[in-house]
Amino acid sequence: KKQNVLSKSAAAKAVDETLKRSVLTTTSHSETTEYYTGPLPHPDALKKYDEFMPGLAERIVRMAEKEQAYRIDTTNREEDQKDKLLKIAEKESNHLIRAQSWGQLIGALISFSCIGIATYFAFTGAAWEIVIGFLAVPTASLIAAFIPRKGSNESSGKRGAKQEKED
Template sequence: MSKNRKVDNKSAIKKTSQDIPEELQEIEEDLTNYNPEIFKGVPQKKKVEILHSLSVVSIQHRSHSGPLPDPETLIKYNSVIPNGADRIMKMAENQQAHRISIENRVVASQSAQSKLGQVFGLIIGLVGIGCGTFLAATGEPTIGGIIAGGTVVSLVSVFVIGKSAQRKSLEE
């Protein structure tokens, strides 16, 4: 007499899991959930060996973002290199001080360049308007008006374009 019995996959796993140490059962469940036929045809002894080797092999992936390592890594540096964590902190502090000094020099340079540009613009404007006025007073009003007017229009357009570019740069 043969009886047809439906074997539940999970109950079969539980029956064979009794021979597997408790700490390895979670690994087996994860693998079996991932691929139910992964241990199909594998003898129980070999299955325990595979699970044990998987529990021994520990794969870790760490990700860190920032200028300094995480505290655990700093502690490890300290154990390998005398005062390693302190040296790394000093290096980060020196780098930050260096960056700040460069930024200060850049800002000061840009400010000086801007002032110099304004001074030269004033000189060019005064010379252009002065020459145009001189020419208009000496009997050449058309040429004097073109030179003086052209100077004023040029300086105003450079100022407006410069402010527009500066505003765009600040937005970026």
């Protein structure tokens, strides 16, 4: 058994010696990948185009410049159109608000006038039919204000929600 242990350690020593004597060489490999994006081909490709047909690279650059100018012009025109539409919508909104305000003011004046006239007739001893007739106008307008209209946004929105549930 002792010889076996000695032979193993001798073998291990031989391997160690071999490793010490051998020169370990390492090799490395590097790879470069290049990505190029943009409206124009890579400069090396442009150079090859120009070698293939003189002046072709310049034509390609000119074409890219024209395309960029067209895109800028289109974007500017779209922004101008959006600004014009916003101004029109703002004017329409202001007109609508003004019209609604005038309508409310006139409605309030009519209602208060009817109430005032009904009060006057009531104190002067006029027939009760006349007093009730003048009070009916503001009462009817108040009731009409709370009844939804068929063409209004609120009622059509509710109808749309009901139709979606049914589907």
